[in-house]
Amino acid sequence: MILFFIPFALFILFFINTMTNSLCLQRDIPEERQPKVFRTINVLVTILLISSYVEVSFT
Incomplete structure (x- = not known):
């Protein structure tokens, strides 16, 4: 999951x-x-990206 999310971010x-x-x-x-x-x-965008990663990872 993180291998996809870092290039996307x-x-x-x-x-x-x-x-x-x-x-x-x-x-x-x-x-x-x-x-x-x-x-x-x-x-602000970094906060949004981190919160979306946490939401996707832990739900």
Whole structure:
């Protein structure tokens, strides 16, 4: 199960970061705020991925 989930999680994080970059460019977010936007989104997505892994593993 974990052999499937880790590549899937990495793909999701890469795809979300690509979409976040597009959002920053489209909304003209200043460069000094962009790291905070990326960090917030990455932390939230990581929490979602961990919770989904725990749910799938232990149910």
